[in-house]
Amino acid sequence: MLNKDYKLDTEEQDILDSFNRGEWVSKGEELEKYKKSAKQTFAKTHSVIFHLSEKDFRSMQVKAIEEGMSYQILLSSVVHKYLTSQLKMA
Numbered sequence: 001m002l003n004k005d006y007k008l009d010t011e012e013q014d015i016l017d018s019f020n021r022g023e024w025v026s027k028g029e030e031l032e033k034y035k036k037s038a039k040q041t042f043a044k045t046h047s048v049i050f051h052l053s054e055k056d057f058r059s060m061q062v063k064a065i066e067e068g069m070s071y072q073i074l075l076s077s078v079v080h081k082y083l084t085s086q087l088k089m090a
Contacts, residue, residue, distance in 0.1 A: 037069055040076065 008016060018024060052060070057071075064071040081087035 037073055
């Protein structure tokens with residue numbers, strides 16, 4: 001269950017209520033990928049500011065939705081993979 005100290009907006013509360021009613025079913029697909037993303041979310045981080053074109057920003061948002069994560073996590077993942085040689089420049 002959710003810690004009651006969290007403040008949820010209307011959409012978040014609707015999702016939580018739906019989950020608590022059992023309307024969400026895990027298929028177990030790529031569970032480890034999502035566990036890793038969740039752990040990285042709570043790791044100590046540093047803020048970085050840089051500029052993207054509107055086109056690149058929108059493309060990043062679309063890709064993040066397709067991957068089931070926020071664009072911030074997607075961007076962090078791409079940087080991490082590049083720095084750990086899991087992603088190569090073309």
